[in-house]
Amino acid sequence: MDAGILDYSGEVRHRFETAPRHGRVLAQAHERLAGGAGEPGKGVRVEFEARVRNDRILECRFRAYGCPHVIAAASWVAEHAEGRALGELDWLDPRALAATLEAPAHKLGNLLVVEDAFRACVAGKPAAAG
C-alpha cells in the first residue's frame, strides 16, 4: 500500500468520524429540496436535502457513499450552506474545498460530484404550498 493513502487531514478525520449534518431534514414538502449526484458503482454517490424558506436555506443535511474526502466534503458543504440564499453559489468552489480538506489532486473529481449533488439539490423545486 502506498504510504499516506490513509493519511487524512484533521478536518477530514473529524468529519469522517462524526459526520456533522448527516441525515435528512424534517420539513413540510413545500419547504424541502433534495438532489444528488454520482453512482455507487463508480465509487461516489452524494445526496443533499435542504429545508428552505423565502429562498434561504435554513437547514441542510447530506448522505454519502464514498471515500473519507467525499464524506468530509459533503458534511462541510451541508454545514456551510445553512443561512445562505438559494441562488448564492459562489462560495462553493471544489478547488477551495480541496485546499480546506487538504485533499490530494486526484480527489478533485470526487469533490466535483459533491458540488454537483448540492447544485442538484438547490435547483430542485419545493412542492407547492398547501
Added chain:
Amino acid sequence: MTIQAPVYLDYAATTPVDDRVVERMVECLGREGCYANPASSSHGPGRAARGRVEAARREVAAVLGAKPTEIIWTSGATESNNLAIMGAARFHTDRGRHIVTSRTEHKAVLDTCRQLEKEGWQVTYVTPGPGGIVTATEIEPALRTDTVLVSVMHVNNEIGTINDLPPIGALCRARGVLFHVDAAQAVGKLPVNVDTLGADLLSVSAHKVYGPKGVGALYLRGSPRRRLEPLIHGGGHEWGMRSGTLATHQIVGMGEALRIAAAEQAAEAERLGALRRRLWDGIAGLGGVHVNGDAEQRVAGILSVCFEGVEGESLLFGLRNLAVSSGSACTSASREASYVLRALGRDDQLAQSSLRFSLGRFSTVEEVDYAIRVIREQIDRLRGLAPQGGEDGREAM
C-alpha cells in the same frame, strides 16, 4: 485482556519472527557467532557456517519431502518464482516457448511471465474454476505440444483457496511438461510434499512462516543434475544456479522456522480454523457480506470477504485499528480493484470493499472478538451514512 490496537490480522502478508527462530539466527551473528563465509571451506569457522547452512537445507528438504541437494537458497519467494520460471524457460528453449499459468497467480509469477512474453515466449493465462480454484480441468485445454512449463500456486494469497494440484502435476508429468508451484502461502499451513503435488519446481519463503524476510528457497527436482539458467552470476554458489554469498543467519532462521511450522501445522490449522469460523460467524450477521472464493477448500487462517454498501477506502480507514489487507491496490492516484477478485467475477464495488483477514500464530480469541466489534460498528456506521435509495427513484444499495 487489554487489546493493543492495531490488531494484526495480516499474517498472509508477513509474520513476526518467532522468538525460537531469532535465537537460532543470533547464534550466527556477532564475533562469537557462526559468522564466517560458508564458502570458506579452508578454515574451521567457514566449515562451521557451512554446517549450519546444510543443516537448514536438510530441514527445509524434510518439510517438503525433498532431497537436500534439491533445495536452492534464494532471497525469497519472488526470486524463487523468477528463477523457476525464467530459469526453466530459458534453459529449455529447445523444447518450446509456451507457458501456462492462471490469472490469479501472485504478481511474482504474472510479471515474470509478462517479461518472458516480451522476450518471445507465449503465455496462456487460464481463468480459475468455480470458487477461484484452479484444477486440471482448466489447465489441460491450455497445454500445447510446445508447452515447457505450467505454473500454478498452491494457496491463493488473496483469498486463501487451495488449488487442486496433484491432478495438474500428474497431467504435466504425463505430457512431459515441467510443473512449478508457488507454495509461499502453503508451507506451514498445509502439509506440502513435492511428490504428492507432482511438482518439479516449488517456491517457498521464510517470512510467511515466522522466519526472517530476505530468504527463501526453490525446490528443483533432480538438482543438481537437472539445471536452470541462472539469473544471478558470479561465484557459482548453489551449483551455479544462484550465485551470491549465503546469508547463514537468514538460512538458519528459515530452516528453524519451517521445522517449527511443520511440527505445529496440524494443531495450528485446527486452532486457526476455529478462529476464522468465529470471525465469520461474528460478521456474517451484518448481511450483505460475501466470502471471496470457495468457502471450504481454503487454508485455515485466511478469510477474504466483501461488503455490500460500503466504499473501500472509507472501510479501510474506518477499520484502521485492524491491520488488514484490502481488496484493491492502493496507489496515490487510484484504487484499482484486485485482479484476483475481478477474475472471480466480483464487480469493482465489491472488489474494492473486500478485505482479507489473515490469522496467525499469535492471534487470539480476544483479538478476533475485538475485530468483530469494530467491523460491525464501522459497517453499520458507513452504511448508515450512505444514501439508501433516493427521491430520484434509485435502488437502495
